[in-house]
Structure formats: structure tokens, C-alpha cells
Amino acid sequence: MAPLNSGDKPLEVWVPSEGWKPFEEAFLFEAKEYKLRYEGDGIDLRLQGIPVPFHKEGNMFITSFMTPFQSGSVEVSINGQYFETFIYPDSRKLTEQQFDLMIEEILEESNICFQLSGLEREVSASGRDRGASWTQWIYIERSFQHLRRIFRRIEKQPFSRLIKLPINQKRDRVQRIDLKTLHWLDKKGYGEQIPLHVEMAKTFETVDVYENQVLKMQLFDLSTLLRIYMNVDRLGVSKTARKYHSIIRRWLNAPFMQEVSMHQGAYTITQKFRKHPVYRQWYQWFEQLYRHNREGIGFDYPIPMKDTFELYEMWCFMKIVGILRGLNLVNETSGLYRTTNSGLFLDLAQNKESRIELRDGMSLYFQRNYQYNSGKFHTFTQRMVPDIVLEHGNEVIIFDPKYRVPGNLGTALGEMHKYRDGILHWDTGDRAVREVFILTPTSEETVDSMRYFEEWFHDRYKMGAIPMVPGDENEQLKGLLTKILK
Structure with missing residues (x-):
């Protein structure tokens, strides 16, 4: 892009691994926050026609903006000059194949758990x-x-094809004689006895x-x-x-x-x-x-792909259910289901507080609700609804699926302190939450370089992050659950 004028510098974007670089040369990724700076008399930046506001610091115009949650070509206007850039897909975003896999595994586990539910309604397969x-x-x-x-x-x-159909036409309009017409004339007459209308075959195009x-x-x-x-x-x-x-x-x-x-x-x-x-x-x-009804247990509400985070939360919950079932700890699962006139539904949704009864007095909840009058465990501030909760005796262990985490996991982990400090045991007044973990579909390359995923970090701080990627074995979560329950 040509310089705006002899005194202006190009618009620059901050890239963590490269520092400041020209905006049109940077690789932008979806759902990510970027810092911009511009040195000149004034800046009018528009992305897809939408203006981006700047504030002035000294002789610099500064701003930050968040790229949309979708990839593709973007039209950019800088002080009236236009060019196109591209927003690349976020590597943390699940693929459509993983989306389908989560649905399949949720329904597969729900069918297995149905055998432990005590319900008498049959399920088609x-x-x-x-x-x-x-x-x-x-x-x-x-x-x-x-x-x-x-x-x-x-x-x-x-698709179409040519067919020949018989028609009656005036003899003076006949332009071409075929065998069918000759046979007809042999039967009907010739010479002066030729009828006024002659039967002949005409070719038509049909889409039937x-x-x-x-x-x-x-x-x-x-x-x-x-x-x-x-x-x-x-x-x-x-x-x-x-x-x-x-x-x-x-x-x-x-x-x-x-x-x-x-x-x-x-x-x-x-x-x-x-x-x-x-x-x-x-x-x-x-x-x-017609290949979407292998399990007769379904959901009575839809989840579009844009709400993948909801499906990811359900998938993480059902994977934990599967691990506990493999450890022979699941006792009764009727709390997962709801029977209606239309059929049997897996009853997982926000604020439904679905409960699975485990052995030794333990319980596993989806969307557990804690508030000032919630019984054995309560909060003294606001109402809290962690996604996945394991309750055992006077202790609570929380797993919080985070399909997308803004910037870094540290910020998401910082939010978990509200659970650790805000949920109390009603009788003793002591903190009830023993450990808190974030479940995230982070790539293995990122996991190896971040301490939040390390076992020593989990043991020392009783919190951290666990990779949960559809299609992977997810052995770390199984090991952690086994260790916690022992």
C-alpha cells in the first residue's frame, strides 16, 4: 500500500512473537485481541466499513480491537485507501468432525448410562x-x-433426455418423412387418398x-x-x-x-x-x-455450531461420567434423563442441575447451583453455577470446561478463585472447594509449554488446566480423577 503522505508512518499492529509490524503484513487470527498504533495527523480505520475508534497518547494514536469469531477475507480502509487482508482460523477452534464426534460420544455414553438409570422405558438403537x-x-x-x-x-x-412422441400434423406442414410416417401412410392411404392430417414422430426433450x-x-x-x-x-x-x-x-x-x-x-x-x-x-x-438416530435418547433442544461451547461442556461431563463408570463408581443415573410424551431425553442444560449418584455417598452434578440458601454448601455473595461438580463428604471438586479462553489460561484460572473462596460448608463455615480445574481443547504443543497443565502445579496449588480434545484419549483427566478419588 502506498504511504498516506510523506510525514505519516504506516499503521502498525503488535504481534507478541514479532513486535510492532505494518498492519497489512501481519497475520491476523480470529477471536483475538490486537493493539494498533499510528503516528500521523489523524487516522480513520474501518474494517468491513465499521470504524475503529482511536485515542491519542502524545503524538501516537492508540487502540485495541478484537477480530470476529470467524475467518475469511476482510476489507480494510485506512484514511480512504482500501486493501484486503485475511483473518485466519483459530487453531483452538474445534473442527466440524470433532463437533460430530462429541455428539456421537455424548449419545453413546447416555445409552450406556441408561442401563444404570432404573427407568423402564425402552430405547431404540x-x-x-x-x-x-x-x-x-x-x-x-x-x-x-x-x-x-x-x-x-x-x-x-x-438431467434430461430426448424422446419421440407421435403427433398428428397437417400434411402440407410435414417437412421430414421417417419410417413411422411411411408405415402409417401404407395403412391409411397414399396418392390422392392421403388424409389431411398425417401421423408422424416428433422429438421432445423431457426432464422426467x-x-x-x-x-x-x-x-x-x-x-x-x-x-x-x-x-x-x-x-x-x-x-x-x-x-x-x-x-x-x-x-x-x-x-x-x-x-x-x-x-x-x-x-x-x-x-x-x-x-x-x-x-x-x-x-x-x-x-x-437419515443416519442421525442411532440412539433413541436425544436432546429436546438444539445446539447450533455457533454454540459449540455448550456442547463441549456436555461432552466433558459425559466423558467424566464414562471415567467414573469405568472405575465402578456410578450407582444410579436417572437424574440424566427426562421422560415426556415425545420420548426420552438427555436432560442436560443450563441450570437443570442434573445429578448422578455415585458410590460411597458421592454425587456428580452438571450445572450445580450454589446460592445463599442452597443447603449443605452455599455462597455468601452471588449465585454461582459451576459446570461440573463432584461432591464428596464436606468437599467439593470443580471442573470448568472452557471451549475458548481469551488471551491465556491464567485469566481463566483467576476466575476460578471465586469458587474456591465463595462456596462454603453450611455447618462449619469453612471453604468447601478442595480443587478446581479448567478443561480446555488446547493443542499438545501449547500444553507442553505451560505450567498450568503440569502435575506439580496441580499438587501444589490444587488447581490448574487439563487438555480435553475430542478424538484424543484424554488420559490425563482419567489419571487425575483416579488420584483425587483415592
Whole structure:
């Protein structure tokens, strides 16, 4: 970028590992705070058209800003001059595959725990099902826009084929004679006895082919499925399902779909479905749609990908449940479930205070609620709701999942002091929290360089951080729980 004027210096950004460097040369990462400085007469910085305010310190204009929680190209304007930079993905952010893995492992552990729950309701475990489920709705919600793009491409250029159909035409309009017309004339007459209208074959292009017939049937089935979600007793789901249903009905009324007859019964994948780049994506979308009900236990509320932190908290809790179950400490798990007319649901949500009964009088809670009148343990200041709590006798051990930690783990650990100092035993007035740990999907490379993850730090300060990454073995948490319970 050309200099603004002969006296101005370029806008600079502070990069911890490199120091101050020109803004347009820096690598920016999402959801991260950066410091900026500019030396000159004045600065007008805009990111995607949104102004960034500066304050003046001496002859410098100083500010700090937080990059958005998404990656991609960003348009930057500095004093009216434009250029583009790129915000890179945060390495701490979980992938879509890890998101799916967390859902799978939560439901898998919930099915195992159901055997210990004492409930008598049966749970289905079919591989493919056309019923509604929580995981299926998440799939529809987050991939529906992808389906819209596929349909637009198909609508612009659908599969078609040429067919010959018989028509009656005035004999003076016949331009070309084919064998079918000659055979017809042999039967009907020739010479002066040729009828005024002659039968002939005309070639037409039709979109009523097998793949489009299957496509129409799939759309009809999807509209039927969406009607189920329209009746769910949750405003956000029913409203979105109603919107999607109207879109599907509009697709079924599209001009090219009016020419297509609907396939009946089972269908198979053809070579066109296998090899065509657009129709293959369509087929794969519907194949995946009915693979989200392997466990009949579901959630009665949705979690979109933008709220991954909620799913991460549930996943950490169920992983701890699995470890305790492996240590033969789980006694009864009915507190995890809620039975409704619609089915059986895993009842994990904020402020639900789900409880698992462990052996030797211990209890494990999800979203445990502590306040001034909460019984055995209470707080003398504000209400506190730690994510995962293990209570044993007069002691409390807290695990706090942190899907994203701003800046460094030290700040997040500092917040844990409120639990250690603020939760008291009602009878004695002593501090009840024995140990506090943060669970975070931090990479191994970062873990090796930070003392918060070291065993000596845990033993000395009774607090610290533990890596919990979907897809990894997470042996450190198992070792820590085993040590604490002994």
C-alpha cells in the first residue's frame, strides 16, 4: 500500500512473537485481541466499513480491537485507501468432525448410562430411522443452505433426455418423412387418398428421468419430516422448520418439477448419482439425513455450531461420567434423563442441575447451583453455577470446561478463585472447594509449554488446566480423577 503522505508512518499492529509490524503484513487470527498504533495527523480505520475508534497518547494514536469469531477475507480502509487482508482460523477452534464426534460420544455414553438409570422405558438403537431426533435437526439446520445451493444448480441444468412422441400434423406442414410416417401412410392411404392430417414422430426433450423422479420423492419426504419438527414444542425449532417447509413446497412447485413424476417405493443409486458432481452431492445429503438416530435418547433442544461451547461442556461431563463408570463408581443415573410424551431425553442444560449418584455417598452434578440458601454448601455473595461438580463428604471438586479462553489460561484460572473462596460448608463455615480445574481443547504443543497443565502445579496449588480434545484419549483427566478419588 502506498504511504498516506510523506510525514505519516504506516499503521502498525503488535504481534507478541514479532513486535510492532505494518498492519497489512501481519497475520491476523480470529477471536483475538490486537493493539494498533499510528503516528500521523489523524487516522480513520474501518474494517468491513465499521470504524475503529482511536485515542491519542502524545503524538501516537492508540487502540485495541478484537477480530470476529470467524475467518475469511476482510476489507480494510485506512484514511480512504482500501486493501484486503485475511483473518485466519483459530487453531483452538474445534473442527466440524470433532463437533460430530462429541455428539456421537455424548449419545453413546447416555445409552450406556441408561442401563444404570432404573427407568423402564425402552430405547431404540436402529441404524437408520425416518423419525425425528435432535441430531437430525442439527444436521438439517446447519446444512440446509448447502441443499439450497445444490437445488439451484440442478434447477438451472437438470438431467434430461430426448424422446419421440407421435403427433398428428397437417400434411402440407410435414417437412421430414421417417419410417413411422411411411408405415402409417401404407395403412391409411397414399396418392390422392392421403388424409389431411398425417401421423408422424416428433422429438421432445423431457426432464422426467429416474434421477429427477427420485429427487422429487426425496423433497416430498423431507417436507413430511419437517411437518414433524413444525409441531415440536420449541418456538425456535418450529419456526425454522416452518420456514424450511415453505421453501421445499416452493421447490416442488418449480416449473421443471411440474414435468417430473414422483418415484414410488425404494430407490437405488445410479451411475449418474455416483459420478455427476451436483447430483452426487444431492444424494449424499439425503443419505446423511437419515443416519442421525442411532440412539433413541436425544436432546429436546438444539445446539447450533455457533454454540459449540455448550456442547463441549456436555461432552466433558459425559466423558467424566464414562471415567467414573469405568472405575465402578456410578450407582444410579436417572437424574440424566427426562421422560415426556415425545420420548426420552438427555436432560442436560443450563441450570437443570442434573445429578448422578455415585458410590460411597458421592454425587456428580452438571450445572450445580450454589446460592445463599442452597443447603449443605452455599455462597455468601452471588449465585454461582459451576459446570461440573463432584461432591464428596464436606468437599467439593470443580471442573470448568472452557471451549475458548481469551488471551491465556491464567485469566481463566483467576476466575476460578471465586469458587474456591465463595462456596462454603453450611455447618462449619469453612471453604468447601478442595480443587478446581479448567478443561480446555488446547493443542499438545501449547500444553507442553505451560505450567498450568503440569502435575506439580496441580499438587501444589490444587488447581490448574487439563487438555480435553475430542478424538484424543484424554488420559490425563482419567489419571487425575483416579488420584483425587483415592
